[in-house]
Amino acid sequence: MDLGILAQQVFNGVMLGVIYAMIAVGFSLFFGVLDVIKFSHGDVVTVGAFSSLGAVGIAGGLVALPPLLALGAGIAAAVAIGGLVGSLIGRFLILPLRQAPAVNLLLATLMAGTVLREAIRLGVPNGGNPKPFPALLPAGSIRIGSFSVGYDSIIILCAGLALVLATHLLISRSRMGLAIRAVAQDGEVARLAGVDFQRVVLGTFALGSALAAFAGCMLGLYYREINFNMGVLLGVIGFASAVVGGLGSLLGPIIGGFLFAGVQTLVVVVLPFSSAYKDVIAFAAVIVLIGLFPTGLIAERQSERV
Amino acid sequence: MSSFPTSAPSLSFMMRLQRFPRAVAAITVLVLLGGGALLIHSDSQVKVLGMLAAFLLVFALADRSAAGREIAAICGDYSRFSNALAMIAAVAIAIIFSGEHYTLLMLSTVALFATACIGLNIQLAFAGIVNFAGAAFFVIGSYTAGVLTSFPGLPTIAILAIGGLVTGALGLVLLLPVLRTRGHYAALVTMAFGLLLRTFLEVNDTLGGPQGMKIKGFSIFGIDFSRTNSIGPWDVSFYFPYAILSIVLFALAFTFASRLESSWIGVALDAVRSDETAASVFGLSIVRWKAVAFLLGNAIIGVAGAVYGMMNGFVTPNGAGLGESLLLLSIVVLGGLGNMWGAIVAAGIIIVLPEKLQAIQEYRLLIFAMLVLCILLFRPLGILPRPIRDFSRISDGREEGL
Numbered sequence: 001m002d003l004g005i006l007a008q009q010v011f012n013g014v015m016l017g018v019i020y021a022m023i024a025v026g027f028s029l030f031f032g033v034l035d036v037i038k039f040s041h042g043d044v045v046t047v048g049a050f051s052s053l054g055a056v057g058i059a060g061g062l063v064a065l066p067p068l069l070a071l072g073a074g075i076a077a078a079v080a081i082g083g084l085v086g087s088l089i090g091r092f093l094i095l096p097l098r099q100a101p102a103v104n105l106l107l108a109t110l111m112a113g114t115v116l117r118e119a120i121r122l123g124v125p126n127g128g129n130p131k132p133f134p135a136l137l138p139a140g141s142i143r144i145g146s147f148s149v150g151y152d153s154i155i156i157l158c159a160g161l162a163l164v165l166a167t168h169l170l171i172s173r174s175r176m177g178l179a180i181r182a183v184a185q186d187g188e189v190a191r192l193a194g195v196d197f198q199r200v201v202l203g204t205f206a207l208g209s210a211l212a213a214f215a216g217c218m219l220g221l222y223y224r225e226i227n228f229n230m231g232v233l234l235g236v237i238g239f240a241s242a243v244v245g246g247l248g249s250l251l252g253p254i255i256g257g258f259l260f261a262g263v264q265t266l267v268v269v270v271l272p273f274s275s276a277y278k279d280v281i282a283f284a285a286v287i288v289l290i291g292l293f294p295t296g297l298i299a300e301r302q303s304e305r306v
Numbered sequence: 307m308s309s310f311p312t313s314a315p316s317l318s319f320m321m322r323l324q325r326f327p328r329a330v331a332a333i334t335v336l337v338l339l340g341g342g343a344l345l346i347h348s349d350s351q352v353k354v355l356g357m358l359a360a361f362l363l364v365f366a367l368a369d370r371s372a373a374g375r376e377i378a379a380i381c382g383d384y385s386r387f388s389n390a391l392a393m394i395a396a397v398a399i400a401i402i403f404s405g406e407h408y409t410l411l412m413l414s415t416v417a418l419f420a421t422a423c424i425g426l427n428i429q430l431a432f433a434g435i436v437n438f439a440g441a442a443f444f445v446i447g448s449y450t451a452g453v454l455t456s457f458p459g460l461p462t463i464a465i466l467a468i469g470g471l472v473t474g475a476l477g478l479v480l481l482l483p484v485l486r487t488r489g490h491y492a493a494l495v496t497m498a499f500g501l502l503l504r505t506f507l508e509v510n511d512t513l514g515g516p517q518g519m520k521i522k523g524f525s526i527f528g529i530d531f532s533r534t535n536s537i538g539p540w541d542v543s544f545y546f547p548y549a550i551l552s553i554v555l556f557a558l559a560f561t562f563a564s565r566l567e568s569s570w571i572g573v574a575l576d577a578v579r580s581d582e583t584a585a586s587v588f589g590l591s592i593v594r595w596k597a598v599a600f601l602l603g604n605a606i607i608g609v610a611g612a613v614y615g616m617m618n619g620f621v622t623p624n625g626a627g628l629g630e631s632l633l634l635l636s637i638v639v640l641g642g643l644g645n646m647w648g649a650i651v652a653a654g655i656i657i658v659l660p661e662k663l664q665a666i667q668e669y670r671l672l673i674f675a676m677l678v679l680c681i682l683l684f685r686p687l688g689i690l691p692r693p694i695r696d697f698s699r700i701s702d703g704r705e706e707g708l
Contacts, residue, residue: 037490093679100686103436106493107639108682110632114675122669232628236497243494276509283502290495291483 004146006269011149013265015222018160021257022215023238024245025167026208028253032184033204036094036105040113041212042235044082048213049226050120052078056134071136075217082213083206085116090205113235121228130227133220156218163214164254171250180204240286246296255297327380331388334381336395342654343399346412354662393557400549410545412661416653417552418614423637423649424559425606431644431692432572433599434579435484436493439500441630443604446473447611448521448621449513455522462524466612473608474601484600485593500631507623518622521615524551548617555613559606560646575599636678642688651689
């Protein structure tokens with residue numbers, strides 16, 4: 001096999017891994033603070049992509065912005081709207097239902113995702129069809145032999161890695177992160193210690209959702225096309241990555257995200273003629289891994305109290 | 307208390323109700339089924355909305371008033387009578403509309419989806435296993451029927467049985483991860499399986515790829531269901547035999563599940579669901595009962611899927627999507643976990659309404675999602691919550707010694 005093509009595939013795999021990890025981190029954050037799975041998370045990715053597209057379009061229509069400013073507007077809109085949607089879902093759906101059986105909550109958030117998706121499909125003009133995403137990053141590419149990679153891809157990759165790292169630092173070093181970890185460990189004791197429970201929970205939802213919305217923006221910039229139902233598969237992949245990696249820690253979903261992307265890439269590289277099966281094999285791997293490690297690769301630290 | 311005197315007439319009304327319990331049960335069942343049939347049959351949107359409003363009104367009355375609760379209790383006491391009557395009434399409805407393709411198609415679809423939901427109920431409401439791949443197992447049943455009907459000479463009734471067996475057997479693949487995991491983790495396993503299956507069916511050409519495959523119709527005693535257009539001197543729609551078959555299938559699944567529920571197996575499953583640790587202390591094998599419920603549930607879903615595929619004449623991978631599985635699960639939760647009458651009411655609402663209200667066709671997913679959200683927020687036990695096991699009602703009859 002040509003080394004250049006191999007390098008290309010590896011680069012694609014790393015890119016996918018970063019995007020999956022960014023989505024998966026959200027799942028792990030929400031699970032940490034409230035022990036819930038928020039399934040509308042995949043559609044928050046779509047919301048992020050569409051709001052940045054909308055912001056770029058509107059801003060570009062009013063004044064002729066240079067691409068970099070337009071990009072800034074797009075990212076700001078994605079992060080703001082994504083975070084807002086995430087904390088609204090947290091406030092009006094997840095907090096009221098957190099005592100309900102797990103199935104009810106799963107179903108409720110899945111339905112909230114459907115509402116978001118349908119709202120985009122019906123609310124955006126011609127929303128049922130794929131939308132082109134403008135190229136806002138500098139063009140040009142680096143070539144080494146048969147391996148070529150665009151500057152835009154490198155920028156996206158670095159931004160993603162930086163954000164994941166920043167989230168990790170935020171959780172492990174900052175005061176807000178301390179509050180989040182306290183709530184995750186024991187909500188009631190955290191409350192006794194003076195942590196504003198609701199604010200921390202909603203803040204966590206905003207943080208996780210903003211990350212997902214940024215991932216949506218990145219996807220748009222990378223693939224140059226967004227679609228109203230792209231969130232469904234991404235949501236499940238993010239969830240799968242988080243669960244396979246282990247919901248208890250922040251490192252777990254990152255490992256899981258890269259693992260999922262790794263399996264997909266491996267199938268494409270090793271079995272180029274049956275690359276259509278990449279999702280089949282990746283999900284089969286998920287099922288096998290869950291069967292082997294029922295609470296993820298980095299197991300949750302918990303003992304059952306009877 | 308000013309309300310004291312006003313409650314006296316309703317008390318005597320209730321006593322009058324109790325004097326003719328069978329009549330009360332019969333009238334309730336007939337009114338409900340008749341209403342459902344009119345809903346399925348009516349073609350004007352105003353009528354459909356009117357029916358819906360009437361249903362909500364009656365339902366709210368029955369839910370809030372003492373007399374309504376008493377009627378519900380009477381129907382519960384005479385459940386065998388009510389169920390038998392409901393089955394006869396459903397067949398009668400199919401006979402009345404025997405010439406109407408569309409009405410019969412709706413009727414059979416509701417019955418088959420409700421049957422699949424009984425399978426899901428056994429898993430979710432009895433044993434507490436979350437299955438987000440209901441539609442995938444449904445489609446496995448259809449594909450099995452599609453493959454097997456291409457071999458001539460195999461009796462189709464055997465194909466139904468094999469469809470159930472194959473679906474149950476494929477469920478075995480998931481058994482280990484499902485048994486080892488709980489809650490959210492188990493949900494992921496089934497969800498991943500559904501996506502896996504759908505993608506597999508789409509990219510695999512031997513089973514027809516994205517176009518899916520054709521399925522030959524059901525035939526028994528030399529009658530090919532899909533070519534039937536008359537029975538004796540009467541002209542009937544070719545959906546008529548399928549409607550009868552679906553109703554019979556639902557009745558069988560219903561009887562099976564309610565027998566299961568009231569037997570010691572049902573008690574064991576309830577114990578396993580509500581507290582695994584306590585159940586295992588009492589010597590119940592968690593693994594065994596969860597496995598039984600999961601495989602049985604999938605087998606029932608598979609049989610329903612096989613009949614559905616034969617009725618439609620084709621099956622596509624799209625049917626295995628997450629959205630379809632959610633639809634099935636919504637029916638279960640909307641109807642009330644573990645209540646099989648609830649399953650048929652909810653199936654009726656969720657399947658028939660969007661078909662009838664063409665004006666909202668474009669918005670139907672949105673409205674459907676919001677409806678489920680409202681139910682989950684404001685009536686989390688579903689339209690008809692599962693009644694608590696009430697052994698006192700057994701003992702006031704023959705078995706005083708209990």
